[in-house]
Amino acid sequence: MSTRQATDDRKTPPSAEENIARLRERQNVYLPKMMRLCAAGHPYYGPLMKKLGLTPDDFRTVEDLRKLPPLPKKEYANDPEAFRLDLEGVPGLAPEETTLADIVYTAGSTSKPAPFYDTVHDRFARVQLMARAAAIAGVGPDDTVMNIFPLSSIPHQGFLSASWGAMASGAKLLTGLTGRPYPDIPVHKRMDEAIDIAESQRATVLWGITAYVRRFVMRAQELGKDLSSVRLAMVMGEPCPPFMREDIRSRLMAMGSEAPTTNNGYGLTETQGPAMECVELGGMHQPSPEQFLFEVIDRDTGEPLPDGEPGMMLVSHLNRRGTVLLRYVGGDVVTLTHETCPHCGRTEPRFLGSPRRADGFTKVKGTLINLGSLQDELAALLRRGVTEYQIVLTTEDRSDPFSQDAMLLKVACASEDQERVGQEAKAVVRSAMEITPEIEYLPADGFGEIAGGYKFKRVIDERGR
DSSP, rough: OHHHHHTTTTSOOHHHHHHHHHHHHHHHHHHHHHHHHHHHHHHHHHHHHHTTTTOOGGGGGGGEEEGGGOOOOOHHHHEEEEEEEETTTOOOOOOHHHHHEEEEOOOOOSSSSEEEEEHHHHHHHHHHHHHHHHHHHTTOOOOOEEOSSSOOSSHHHHHHHHHHHHHTTOOOEEOOOSSSSTSSSSOOOOOHHHHHHHHHHHHHHEEEEEHHHHHHHHHHHTTOOOOOOOEEEEEEESSSOOOHHHHHHHHHTTTOOSSSSEEOOOOOOOGSOOOOEEETTOOOOOGGGGGEEEEEOOTTTOOOOOTTTEEEEEEESSSOSSSSSEEEEEEEEEEEOSSOOTOOOSSOOOEOOOEEETTTTEEEEEEEEEEEEEEHHHHHGGGGGGGEEEEEEESSSSOOOOEEEEEEEEEOOOGGHHHHHHHHHHHHHHHHHHHEEEEEETTTTTTTGGGGGSOSOOOOOOOOO
């Protein structure tokens, strides 16, 4: 019986404490074997456990993982091979546990992309996770999913997630195969070709990176396409604030869609797939919470925080055979709840609000600013004639390393909108951080490189500090 069914059978939804207790029972089933495998064949955790005087028997419940120190992201990024289980010679394992299936890479937004290894065991877990994620979002056999993640130069998780999610849910799968062209083997399609596929095959779901899905919808509208079949935009990899959702919705409605919604997912390469919203802004459900332990800790003290308080997220793998990370500091600040979802009745933990980078604060001209909040404010411009924007932190004199900070705001819009957009953009930034940015105008399609990469870099810091 699913957690949702169990909830539906009760008059009173289970409490957060009950949900946690049930989840811990499921997680603790996997923990003993995970720790035995780490002791036997993990290049990093095996020696660390010996150094700390710990054995697998010291880990009886997931709370015991606190006996290990948090793992900074740079430790994994600097030596990814040290976190890949070596199970050669370990007895009693199935072929699925030791056979390499996939290598995906971290997005590299804060460091060099690092390989993340999946065995067949892990691939099966990924398929299960994406089947559950698709179900949470309401994707099923009646849907036609258009995967518009790029076929990128470095294999990333998004393309796999949309593909497995559609296939595991029984939906029809279409792929745009967009991305940066590779001259030796020309398999990539232009955005306009992908739009033609979505229109002709009557796609019901558009699934891709937030900025690219929006650009895809905008271009379809420019071309006068019929996307009336689209009912859901599944946007991942980046936050999608309310103004951006409204913009995507209004454009789809202009192309004939009756009541489209936008579902924003959140995940890391290291979590094998995204947490999903069941309704817009309703919180992002963890599809396979028994496979992972998510901790939220105080950044300064390292102490665990209660539900509802934002803090640093730690991720521990409880049932993996390729790359294994324990108490991994992914770099995001999140807010977690174990309350039963008031919208769908599911009891999985949910992330509330938009997770943000822990390093989302920076100083400009000596003032500490929250870049995440600034982006939320600027997103309002996306329904005011701006097709895309980018924040560049730089200096007033590039030749002088001690020159004063400056901010350049690049905005793509029609030429006739430039004066108005410039005034509004300056007002937004001044209100948020008391700094007047320099404005650089690009044509409405000036950020076409969104189609070629994996994630659009919304903020660039050129100060070299």
